[in-house]
Amino acid sequence: MRRLIVLAAAVASASSLLGAADAALIERGKAEEKRCVGCHSLTIIGSQRLSKTGWERELDKMVRWGSDIKDREALMAYLVATYGDGKPMPKPTLSADASASK
Numbered sequence: 630m631r632r633l634i635v636l637a638a639a640v641a642s643a644s645s646l647l648g649a650a651d652a653a654l655i656e657r658g659k660a661e662e663k664r665c666v667g668c669h670s671l672t673i674i675g676s677q678r679l680s681k682t683g684w685e686r687e688l689d690k691m692v693r694w695g696s697d698i699k700d701r702e703a704l705m706a707y708l709v710a711t712y713g714d715g716k717p718m719p720k721p722t723l724s725a726d727a728s729a730s731k
C-alpha cells in the first residue's frame with residue numbers, strides 16, 4: 630500500500646513538472662508570436678483554428694513568404710495550445726453600430 634502511495638506521488642510530481650515545462654514553452658511561443666506583426670496583425674492568427682499539421686503548414690507558408698521564425702518549437706506549442714482545432718471559435722467582430730448588413 631505504501632509503495633502505491635509513493636508511486637502515485639512520484640507520478641503526480643512528474644506530471645506537474647511537465648506542466649510547468651509546457652507553460653514556459655507556451656510563454657516563449659507567445660513572445661515569438663509578437664514577431665509576426667511585421668506583415669499583419671495578430672488577429673489574423675487568433676481567428677484561426679488549426680490542427681497541429683495545419684499550423685505546421687501555415688508556418689511553412691509564412692516562412693516561404695519571408696517570415697523569420699527563431700523559436701519555432703515554442704511557437705508551435707503556443708499556437709496548438711491556444712488556437713488548436715479543438716478550441717471554440719472566437720466571436721465574430723461586428724461593425725461599430727452592428728448595422729452594416731441592414
Ligand code: HEC
Pocket residue numbers: 662664665666667668669673674677687688690691694695696697698
Ligand atoms: C513576410 C510577411 C509575413 C510575416 C512576417 C508573417 N506573415 Fe502571416 N501572412 C502574410 C500574408 C501576406 C498573409 C495573407 C494576408 C491576407 O490574406 O490578408 C498572411 C496570413 C496569415 C494567416 C491567415 C491565414 C492565411 O494563410 O492567409 C495566418 C494564420 C498567418 N499569416 C500566420 C502568421 C504567423 C504565425 C506569423 C509569424 C510566425 C506570420 N504569419 C508572419 C505574411 C506574413
